[in-house]
Amino acid sequence: MKIIPTQTKDDMASAAAEIFAEQISTKPDSVLGLATGETPRELYKSLIEKHDAGDLDFSKISSFNLDEYVGLPKDHDQSYNWYMRDALFNHVNIADDNWHVPDGTATDLEAEGRAYDERIKEYGGVDLQLLGIGVNGHIAFNEPDSSFPLGTHPVDLTPSTIEVNSQYFATPEEMPTKALTMGIGSIFNADRIVLIASGPSKADILYDAFFGPVTPKIPASILQMHKDVTLIADEEALRVIREKGAL
Numbered sequence: 001m002k003i004i005p006t007q008t009k010d011d012m013a014s015a016a017a018e019i020f021a022e023q024i025s026t027k028p029d030s031v032l033g034l035a036t037g038e039t040p041r042e043l044y045k046s047l048i049e050k051h052d053a054g055d056l057d058f059s060k061i062s063s064f065n066l067d068e069y070v071g072l073p074k075d076h077d078q079s080y081n082w083y084m085r086d087a088l089f090n091h092v093n094i095a096d097d098n099w100h101v102p103d104g105t106a107t108d109l110e111a112e113g114r115a116y117d118e119r120i121k122e123y124g125g126v127d128l129q130l131l132g133i134g135v136n137g138h139i140a141f142n143e144p145d146s147s148f149p150l151g152t153h154p155v156d157l158t159p160s161t162i163e164v165n166s167q168y169f170a171t172p173e174e175m176p177t178k179a180l181t182m183g184i185g186s187i188f189n190a191d192r193i194v195l196i197a198s199g200p201s202k203a204d205i206l207y208d209a210f211f212g213p214v215t216p217k218i219p220a221s222i223l224q225m226h227k228d229v230t231l232i233a234d235e236e237a238l239r240v241i242r243e244k245g246a247l
């Protein structure tokens, strides 16, 4: 694993944007794995700026998002489908048929999960996967569990995730309690993974995930076994890693 420490959250976003821009320039038909949440917003803004400056062409790029809330229609402003259009897709020249977000309104969620994994395979697999991390160690919505789930599947969100994410809904009761998420296996198949993290709330879990035992109780810990993972984090998020002398 490689760690890129940055002073601020903006520097974290710039460093991640450089890696994505290089990937897109080097392989214009790359398949990207994308994440939502607060952490990637500045990274997406930076990619839009590079696109506007004529430096990035998304016309052959395809993408697969990690997850979606169950029950939220695409046009709900808290759905991840909406988030991605708002944060990135509406502002770059990606083809409409080429970006994918799991359908959380599918009547058969298991079947939608299997079809999603098949589609990723048909596109040749993910070249570069972006991840954030939850304060409980989740990646995508793979919550702490007794085993590592493989494919895209429906999950019950934990009280910790519901508490953190309900702040974005008009009332906490509107926050869905289930999601459809890529599994650890789907994520692990990516050739290269970049995990971004920022702020003090991620400091403990980053240490546990990258320097503690590999366990499904901390889903991100599996990344220690992947061949090409880069952690880009600001100093607040790296505090415990530094204190324990791991960096």
Ligand code: F6R
Pocket: 034, 035, 036, 037, 038, 039, 040, 066, 067, 131, 132, 133, 134, 138, 139, 140, 141
């Ligand atoms: C989002 C996702 C989640 C987030 C994680 C961190 O698609 O898969 O795992 O990356 O919850 O979220 P933020 O960035 O809001 O702290």
